[in-house]
Every structure is written in structure tokens, then in C-alpha cells.
Amino acid sequence: MTDVLAATTTSTAHVDAHAASDHIATPLTDARSQLAEAVSLLGYADGLHQMLATPRRELSVAVPLRMDSGESRLYLGYRVQHNFSxxxxxxxxxxxxNVNLDEVRALAMWMTWKCALLDVPYGGAKGGLAIDPREHSTAELERVTRRYTSEILPIIGPERDIPAPDIGTDEQTMAWMMDTYSVNSGYTVPGIVTGKPISLGGSQGRASATSRGVTHIALAALRHVGLDPARSTAAVQGFGKVGADAARFLSEAGVRVTAVSDQYGAVVNTAGLDIEALSDHVRATGSVIGFAGGEPLDGADLLTQDVDLLVPAAVEGVLHDGNAGDVQAAVIVEGANGPTTPAADRILRERGVLVVPDILANAGGVIVSYFEWVQANQAYWWRADEVESRLEERMLSAWQHVLGYARARDLSLRTAATALAVERVAEAHRLRGLYP
Known part of the structure; x- marks a missing residue:
């Protein structure tokens, strides 16, 4: 495989040709654009570029569901394994x-870079089911999860592919997946998934790991640009798995969280929101809307609030060329995957806004997932303080590594992080060789 890795003048892989000419940004075009920039910087050949841009394995499945009413429905599901070198x-x-195959491909690619950047011994994968969980009963979600799991059984396993929770899924989903896989194996296999309930072999700290990682990076980034976290303000877009705890941890660290949004709307209080009271309100009503401790705010306006720190922690593509010029935050820390398009990246860099990329900022979840997998394989579980201290060390070490790489080469943090990750994956390819 030496010829593939030779440093040559790189021609753009065919997989990126369409993306480059496509003016409609999607998660996949964004992911491929970021990869193309890193490949050009590293001087890799076209053959390696195509290997890095193309998933190693994809599975699309039709998942029938028997509803509580007795009728049947069919949902489409996916599992993409981008790389496992x-x-x-x-x-x-x-x-x-709105889950679709291209979105899952993009998320799997970002996962590859995230694992490599944090030096976690995994490749990237992602799964999805095009279903709205809010429209289904617990019993229906259990049946559809078990059927989806049975459909992807041939390609998953504790040594093959280990799923975890994401948008619309949780530790209960993982418990059903673990049980389905275990029943088919004939024995209990706790390492098949991470993000499980603690009573089934889950790890202490896993549920809030992504949020804690975002907070560690956000505080470091604020200090890097000369801002004291205790005198800083923040806006958090998304009040779900990542955003809610990130807002809480930032508040506990002394940051004044002035605005928060969810898919229904937003609330703002320039004096600072009471995050605990807001969390109680969301648990009671299902939304931040109507919270008595803040004023109503249009959800889109949260992104352009006059704050020091912006944490987009919802979905992809929310910062784009249409609003990046209006962002007032000095620091953006990506809690979501792919919230900033390449066009927005260019605008924000020109304006001097520090953007900490998703593959670094939200890597806390995969780090503690790795810890959970290690614990399951050893059948020995760590204390919560051990998990937290090891998570903090990993996150801040990666932050310093990316920051040093970016400074030495005058790169954005995203380009530096992606180049570092791609370099590590390419090195694994080189060392393993090309079979046959």
C-alpha cells in the first residue's frame, strides 16, 4: 500500500466531485469537504482519499413493527461502518x-476521526432508524428496537461494532439491544453496547460524559482567548442529552448561561437562567417554552445572542453562510455533530471566532463508552471519580495536542483536528497493508 500513501499532488476523489459543485450543504458534503481539506494538507494520493471517504460496510434494513393497535408499519434502518483499521x-x-443513509454515512465518518483524534482504539460507525419515537409507546419502541437489532446482528458484536445511544435513543434502548444480541448468542454479552443502565454493566458517568467533555473544552477555550469563565456568558442551543447537562455544568463552573433553546423555542434571561429550575420545568412540560424564569426568544435568534460562548448542541448545519456573519460569540464549542457548515467555518475564522470542532468538543461520550467497554471486558467497574478524572485528562490532553498542531501550522482547530485524525487512520492503513 506504499504507493497509495505516497505524498503526491492530490487529485480530488470522485466521491467529492459532486459535493464540491453542490451548493446545498448536507452533513455528508460537509464531512467530505473537511476530509478533502485534510487530505490536501497531508498530501495523500487519490487512492487513499477514496478509501478514507468511502464506508467500508453499509447495511440498509426494512424494519416491520406491529403497532399496539394491531396494524403493521414498516420503517427503514441503517448501520454504516466507515472504518475499522x-x-x-x-x-x-x-x-x-429524517434519518437517511447519507446522514448516517457522514456521522460514521466523523466518528472515525473522533476516535482517532482521542486515540481511542475504535473505528467509526453509526446507525439510524427513520422513526419518530415520540409517536410510539414504550412497547412499540421495544419491538422496533429488537427487530432492528436482529436485522443488523450479522455485522455487530463486541469485537466488530458496538452501538451506543444517540438522538431519540437512551439506556433503555441499549438494554433491549443487549438482551436481543445476548439471547441470540445464548449467553449475556454486556460488551455489545455502551450507554447501558449501570445495573446491566453500564459505566458511572456515561450518561453525562459528552456534556462533561464539552464543558472541559469550553472552559479551556474561554481561558485560551483570555476570558474568565466566572465572568463569561453562554447560550446553549439544544436542551437534550448534551445541552441540558452542558448548561448545568457550565453554570456550576460559574459561567452565566443566559439563553437556552430546544426544538420548540427558546428562553433568555440576561441576568442568567436558573438551570435547575429550567430542567424541572422541562421535565414537567416537555419544553423550555413557558419557563417563568426567562423571556421568550425565537429559536433561531439564540445563535446570534450577545454572549461569550455559544454551544450548538442539537443537530447538523445550524450555523451556515446565512447566519455566521451575525454570530456574536467569541468562542463556539460544538456539542452536536456537524453544526457548522464549511461556508460558516470560513466566515467565522475570518471574523476571529474560535470554533472548537465536534470531533474534539463532544468526544467525551465515546471516551466513556470506551471506558465502559473496557470495564465490561474485564468485569471490573470503576468509581465515578475515576471515570471523571480519566475523562478530563483525555479531553484536555487532546485539546493541547490540537491547539499545538494548529498553532505550528497556522490552521483552524477544525482543520488541525481533522488532519491529526486522518493522519492516524492513514498510518494504521499503512502499517496493516493492503490485502491481498
């Missing part, structure tokens, strides 16, 4: 009505 594939399972 550095270890078994790893990635979340997403339940959302």
Missing part, C-alpha cells in the same frame, strides 16, 4: 424521522 467500529444509534 484502528479497531472495532463504534457509534451511536439515532431514532429520528
Amino acid at each position: 484502528r479497531g472495532p467500529a463504534k457509534g451511536g444509534l439515532r431514532y429520528a424521522p
Whole structure:
């Protein structure tokens, strides 16, 4: 495979030709654009570029569901394994009505870079089911999860591909997946998924790991640009798995969180929101709307609030060329996957806004998923303080590594992080060689 890795003048892989001419940004075009930039910087040949841009394995499945009413419905599901040169594939399972194969491909690619950047011995994968979990009973979600799991059984396993929770799924989903896989194996296999309930072999700290990682990076980034976190303000887009705890941890660290949004709307209080009271309100009503401790705000306006720190922690593509010029935050820390398009990246860099990329900022989840997998394989579980200290060390070490790489080469943090990750994956390819 030496010829593939030779440093030559790189021609753009055919997989990126369409993306480059496509003016409609999608998660997949964004992911391929970021890869193309890293490949050009590293001087890799076209053959390697195509290998890195193309998933190693994809599975599309039709998932029938027997509703509580007795009728049947059919949903489409996917599992994409982008790369496993550095270890078994790893990635979340997403339940959302707009899930499609290209989105899952992009998320799997980002997962590859995330694992490599944090030096976790995994490749990237992602799964998805095009279903709205809010429209189904618990019994229906259990049946559809078990059927989806049975459909992807041939390609998953603790040494092959380890799913985890994502948007629309949780520890209960993982418990059903673990049980389905275990029943088919004939014995209990706790290492088949991560993000499980603690009573089934889950890890302490896993549920809030992504949020804690975002917070560690956000505080470091604020200090890097000369801002004292205790005198800083923040806006958090998304008040779900990542955003809610990130807002809480930032508040506990002294950051004044002034605005929060969810898919229904937003609330703002320039004096600072009471995050605990807001969380109680969301648990009671299902939304941040109507919270008495803040004023109503249009959800889109949250992204352009006058704050020091912006944490987009919802979905892809929310920062784009149409609003990047209006962002007032000095620091953006990506809690979501792919919230900033390449066009927005260019605008924000020109304006001097520090953007900490998703593959670094939200990597806390995969780090503690790795810890959970290690614990399951050893049948020995760590204390919560051990998990937290090891998570913080990993996150801040990666932050310093990316920051140093970016400074030495005058790169954005995203380009530096992606180049570092791609370099590590390419090195694994080189060392393993090309079979046959």
C-alpha cells in the first residue's frame, strides 16, 4: 500500500466531485469537504482519499413493527461502518424521522476521526432508524428496537461494532439491544453496547460524559482567548442529552448561561437562567417554552445572542453562510455533530471566532463508552471519580495536542483536528497493508 500513501499532488476523489459543485450543504458534503481539506494538507494520493471517504460496510434494513393497535408499519434502518483499521467500529444509534443513509454515512465518518483524534482504539460507525419515537409507546419502541437489532446482528458484536445511544435513543434502548444480541448468542454479552443502565454493566458517568467533555473544552477555550469563565456568558442551543447537562455544568463552573433553546423555542434571561429550575420545568412540560424564569426568544435568534460562548448542541448545519456573519460569540464549542457548515467555518475564522470542532468538543461520550467497554471486558467497574478524572485528562490532553498542531501550522482547530485524525487512520492503513 506504499504507493497509495505516497505524498503526491492530490487529485480530488470522485466521491467529492459532486459535493464540491453542490451548493446545498448536507452533513455528508460537509464531512467530505473537511476530509478533502485534510487530505490536501497531508498530501495523500487519490487512492487513499477514496478509501478514507468511502464506508467500508453499509447495511440498509426494512424494519416491520406491529403497532399496539394491531396494524403493521414498516420503517427503514441503517448501520454504516466507515472504518475499522484502528479497531472495532463504534457509534451511536439515532431514532429520528429524517434519518437517511447519507446522514448516517457522514456521522460514521466523523466518528472515525473522533476516535482517532482521542486515540481511542475504535473505528467509526453509526446507525439510524427513520422513526419518530415520540409517536410510539414504550412497547412499540421495544419491538422496533429488537427487530432492528436482529436485522443488523450479522455485522455487530463486541469485537466488530458496538452501538451506543444517540438522538431519540437512551439506556433503555441499549438494554433491549443487549438482551436481543445476548439471547441470540445464548449467553449475556454486556460488551455489545455502551450507554447501558449501570445495573446491566453500564459505566458511572456515561450518561453525562459528552456534556462533561464539552464543558472541559469550553472552559479551556474561554481561558485560551483570555476570558474568565466566572465572568463569561453562554447560550446553549439544544436542551437534550448534551445541552441540558452542558448548561448545568457550565453554570456550576460559574459561567452565566443566559439563553437556552430546544426544538420548540427558546428562553433568555440576561441576568442568567436558573438551570435547575429550567430542567424541572422541562421535565414537567416537555419544553423550555413557558419557563417563568426567562423571556421568550425565537429559536433561531439564540445563535446570534450577545454572549461569550455559544454551544450548538442539537443537530447538523445550524450555523451556515446565512447566519455566521451575525454570530456574536467569541468562542463556539460544538456539542452536536456537524453544526457548522464549511461556508460558516470560513466566515467565522475570518471574523476571529474560535470554533472548537465536534470531533474534539463532544468526544467525551465515546471516551466513556470506551471506558465502559473496557470495564465490561474485564468485569471490573470503576468509581465515578475515576471515570471523571480519566475523562478530563483525555479531553484536555487532546485539546493541547490540537491547539499545538494548529498553532505550528497556522490552521483552524477544525482543520488541525481533522488532519491529526486522518493522519492516524492513514498510518494504521499503512502499517496493516493492503490485502491481498
